[in-house]
Amino acid sequence: MLKHNLVKEIIITEEQIQKRVTELAKEIETYYQNIEKPLILIGILRGCLPFFADVMMKLNIECTTEFMYVESYLGQTSPTIEPRIKFDIFADIKDRDVLIVEDIIDSGKTLIKLVEHLTQKQPKSIKILTLLDKKAKRIVDLEADWFGFEAPDHFLVGYGLDYQEILRNLPYIGIADLEKIKALKNKS
Template sequence: MKLHPLIKNVLYNFDQIEERTKELAKEISKYYDEQEDIQDNNVLLVGILKGCVPFMGVFLKYFDYNCETHYMVVSSYLGSTKSSGEPKILLDLNVSIKDKDILIVEDIIDSGITLKYVKEYLFFKGAKTVKIISFLDKKEGRKVELKPDWYCFDVKNEFVIGFGFDINEKLRNLPYVGVCDIEKLETWDWTLKKEDWDYS
């Protein structure tokens, strides 16, 4: 399989992603199995759209605990590659979360500002517990005190694309996570067909 020309190098391929996600899903299932005060023995998974979709899809295959799936759209990027630092809820939950146990499913923790905001917001809305699983953890980018309860992989302070990560909503569907070639991106022609791509 040829890599997309905008991929400088692959960080994690699909097999690596699935294996690690499966491992964590089993660990988290066991964690909730051992808790004695989970309301209705049910956890609310809250996926942060849109980047969580591929990761959450794999996670759900192996998460062996009663759960509901809900989604929020919370953004501080709005099309750019750097966070504005001002989180905005674009799509809120439409269910009551009072006294519920919540597991946030996130694609990446970078500055931590957005996720810290979401976590505090969910507690404000009455959640009993709020845990976080993140696909990637970019510790170098952290600007607030926040740690995921579980995460799959570390990533350096680089712009990543694929497997949920996008460039202006494109390339989320790549079956791997790679580092974006910023130089090529500056002149990339999105109208080109695959047969016209320059792989050099």
């Protein structure tokens, strides 16, 4: 596997991701095996897309899909504003089981806001699935119900994670080389 020149180090390979996605899908379908209505998967755009698609395709239970978009980074490497919901779900989730699918939990502020917002819609349950759990950055009392990997305290890219909308398409997760990225950005 070739490492992108803007990545310092690959920390989770494509193979490791796919193996863990398969394990998570089995855990989730076991947990929800007796629900009466299809599970509602709510993806948090944009970073969740590869993870969301891979998990969804491996689930052997009925599910529907919804998406939300929350803004908090404004092109920076750490949250710069209070999370704002820019795009909400369309489905009625009252009395339904909901699984929020996220790429990474950092501070937890975004997910707290989403859970509070979705709770007002009176779902039967809300659970959280995240690919990466960066506990070192957590500032709120929030835990994922399922997570793929514990994330180190570095700026990560790949498999949906981006730096100003680039590097999302890498099939692995790596530590961004912010010095090279900034030098490249200064040249343009």
